[in-house]
Amino acid sequence: MDWILDFYNYRVVGQYLPEFARGLGSTAWISLVSLVMSLSVGTVAAMMRMSANPIVWRIAAGYVQAIRSTPLLIQIYLIYFTLPALPLLGRRLDELEGGIIALGLNAGAYMSEIIRAGIESISRRQIEGAQSVGMTYLQRMRHVVLPQAFARVAPPLLGQTAVLIKDSSLVSFIGVFELFGAGLVVLNERLMPNEAFLTVAACYLAIYAVMLSLTGYAQRRLGGTAA
Amino acid sequence: MKKISKLFGLSLCALGLGVFAQSASADVLQDIVKRGELRVAVQTQGPPVSFVDKNGERTGFAIEVVKMMADDMGVELMLLDFDWKGLIPAVNSGKADFLAADMTPNAKRTLVLSFTEPYLYSDVVLYSKKTQPFVMWQDACKEGVSIGVVQGSSNVGLLQALCPDSTIKEYAGGGAAVAQAVSADRVDAGINDFALAAGYMVEYTEFGILDGAPKRWPLSFATRPDEHHLLRWMDNYFMLIRNDGRLEELADYWMRGPVWKNDH
Numbered sequence: 001m002d003w004i005l006d007f008y009n010y011r012v013v014g015q016y017l018p019e020f021a022r023g024l025g026s027t028a029w030i031s032l033v034s035l036v037m038s039l040s041v042g043t044v045a046a047m048m049r050m051s052a053n054p055i056v057w058r059i060a061a062g063y064v065q066a067i068r069s070t071p072l073l074i075q076i077y078l079i080y081f082t083l084p085a086l087p088l089l090g091r092r093l094d095e096l097e098g099g100i101i102a103l104g105l106n107a108g109a110y111m112s113e114i115i116r117a118g119i120e121s122i123s124r125r126q127i128e129g130a131q132s133v134g135m136t137y138l139q140r141m142r143h144v145v146l147p148q149a150f151a152r153v154a155p156p157l158l159g160q161t162a163v164l165i166k167d168s169s170l171v172s173f174i175g176v177f178e179l180f181g182a183g184l185v186v187l188n189e190r191l192m193p194n195e196a197f198l199t200v201a202a203c204y205l206a207i208y209a210v211m212l213s214l215t216g217y218a219q220r221r222l223g224g225t226a227a
Numbered sequence: 228m229k230k231i232s233k234l235f236g237l238s239l240c241a242l243g244l245g246v247f248a249q250s251a252s253a254d255v256l257q258d259i260v261k262r263g264e265l266r267v268a269v270q271t272q273g274p275p276v277s278f279v280d281k282n283g284e285r286t287g288f289a290i291e292v293v294k295m296m297a298d299d300m301g302v303e304l305m306l307l308d309f310d311w312k313g314l315i316p317a318v319n320s321g322k323a324d325f326l327a328a329d330m331t332p333n334a335k336r337t338l339v340l341s342f343t344e345p346y347l348y349s350d351v352v353l354y355s356k357k358t359q360p361f362v363m364w365q366d367a368c369k370e371g372v373s374i375g376v377v378q379g380s381s382n383v384g385l386l387q388a389l390c391p392d393s394t395i396k397e398y399a400g401g402g403a404a405v406a407q408a409v410s411a412d413r414v415d416a417g418i419n420d421f422a423l424a425a426g427y428m429v430e431y432t433e434f435g436i437l438d439g440a441p442k443r444w445p446l447s448f449a450t451r452p453d454e455h456h457l458l459r460w461m462d463n464y465f466m467l468i469r470n471d472g473r474l475e476e477l478a479d480y481w482m483r484g485p486v487w488k489n490d491h
Contacts (some may be wrong), residue, residue, distance in 0.1 A: 081411045086393050095396070112487060125279075172378060173395040184312075184399075185377035192341040 011193050016186050023182030026201045029209065030100055030178060031165045037104030038164065039157075042111030047141070049116055056132040060112070067161035073170055080174040099171030107164040114156045118149030152223035158215045165207055179203050228327040255324050256456050265297045267304045268323035272427045273402055275481040276329045286479035288422070289327045289448075292346065295473065297465060311379070315340065316375050318451060325450035325457065329420065341452045343407050343461045345445035347478055351382060353459050354424045355409060355416040357435040364437040366414040368393055375414035380442060382418050389441050394430035406431060420444070424483040429485045 004010065013020070048060035067075070080098040085091050093101065122145050130140040150157070171179035183200035187193055233258065259265050269277050269382050277287040280388065285306060297304035309317050317323045329349065332342035353364040353374065361367050367374055368390035376382050378397035386395050398404040406416040406427045417424075423441065428434050450457050468474040481487050 015269045027309055081407065081413065172397075172399040174309070175375070175378075175408070177397065179377060181397065181399070187312060187315070188379040188383075191336045193312065193316050197312070 008194050008198060009192065010195075012186070012190055012192060016182065017040050019182040019185050020179070020199060020203065023179035023200075024207075026177055027168055027179040027203070028102065028207060028223050029085065030096070030168045030171060030176070033159075034100045034107060034168070035164060037100065038107035039115075041104060041108030042115050042171050043146070045108060045112035046116040046119060049112065058091065064109045064112055067106055069163065072102070072106050073173060075106055076170055076174060078102075094105070095175045099168075099174055103164060103168055103171065106167070107160060110160050110163075111157065112162060114153050115181055118153035118218050119145055121152055122148055149223045151219050154219045154222075158211060161211055161215075162208055165211070166203070166204060177212055212220035241342045244276045246441075254456050255450075255454050256460060259300065259302055259324060262301045262302075263301060263303050265293070266307060266323045268307045268309050268326040268328075269291050269293075269423070270311055270314055270318040270326075270328045271308055272311070272329065273281050273423060274491070275422050275487055276420075277327075277403050278491075282491075286491060288477060289329065289478055291481070292468075293327045295468065295477075296461075297462070311476060314405045316404045318449065321451075325448055325454075327463070331444045332449070333381075339452070340449040341454065342447040343458060344465060345447050346465045346474065347446045347482060348443050349446050349482065350421040350440035351385065351418060351442040351444060352421045352440055353418050353437045354418050354434050356412075356425065356433050358433070359415055361416065363435050364439045364441055367437065372416065373414040373418045377405055377419070385442055386418055390447055402427075406434075409434065425485050426488075429488055442485060 008177065018213045045063060048056050049064070050058045051060075076099060079093065079102045080095065083093060083098070087174075126144055126148075127140060130144045135143070169178060172181050172184075174177055179200055186196035186199070217220040235296070255309075256331055258265055269285075271277055271279065271285075274280075275287055277289050278449045280286050290306070293306070294304055307323050313327075313390065314326045314328060320457050329340070330336075331343075332345075336342070351368050353361075355361050355367065359367075370392040371394075372390075373394040374386060374390060374396055375396050376386050378399045382398060383395070386393070396408070398408055402417075402423045405414070405419065408414045409417045410431055410433075416437070417427075419427075421436075421455060428436065448461055450461070478488075
């Protein structure tokens, strides 16, 4: 294994395990919370976007266009620096909250378009069938449309999730310590870019691998790949 | 599972590519003279060390020193602009002959790069809005006070040692991001080199520098560990321009106050 030491000194990386563990935990947590948020926001926005009421679908369309046409870093800065104290909270959002909300809202816009495509791909007859057994709109969505829609669009959703996980490093700009920050600690203290950033890359890869297997599981649970 | 093992196979290949990132030459000074060009890796960390001025020209203290260096060598100067993360690979891969930044040598960093003798010593200061009740920098070292610092800078460790009771917030995006955080009341104070902080005082008139300097960092240029001749040459050069007063002249202009703001 000594040949590896020439370009990747794992002994040095070992000395920074606590930093990497903290960074990995932080990135995983930020990604998880903003993923849940983006899926919920995305589903609601997709359903609003398909509404027949022009006020409702225009709000959703405006949100999606506004997010997709501006850079994520600007959105993070806007939420963190310019948002005043929130009346419900009684204070301003802290770094972590601001970062997660910005990430969730950003990914939500992209997710909503993917989810909308999934919903639209469900055959009209299934909805008519659900209607004929007396299901309400929410019941149809919950039991018939959404599970199949999610199963169908799981691969693009996973792709968007991978983008979200990598984008989460941008919250370091508002002072949140995450995986990339751990790499910077190694770079700064040891001037070893390989040790710093290959480790960071491996950690991102590990998160992605976990997501990949979770998606496969969810897809089988929801409706199978052939649905 | 197969997909996952494929992923890790790919990542191992990426690791392998790192092996080829190293290269070396016998004496880089000879190469510089032969090619008639000095290649220097710089960073755009902001005024007054290295920045692009209002005329669109790259200038600053470190830049003017290397311009003088290339002039005295009798060669052209090529500046390669990198992000902080790219500086060390740029030098190690041989793309640049050395790096000219306001980098502080220490025991661990010197294991990787050869640092010159310091060309300047730079005071670290704390600054805040004038409305804050701080006078000395120690006044900001209290529980409940938050201090902003550039993520990954030497000042992070310094702050943790000096002000363990304060809340330390690390901002990626450089000193300007910290100044922005102070201005937007996201932190109570910021920490940076005096020269950079003096620049913020002009941009943000509501800011003031707190009295006293908790630390004085040595600033050096750095090159590959095997470039002994180049390192000796640079040390010798700093000695020469220190003796003939040119280094002091540049330091007075750039690093000891915001005089340079009139011209750039």
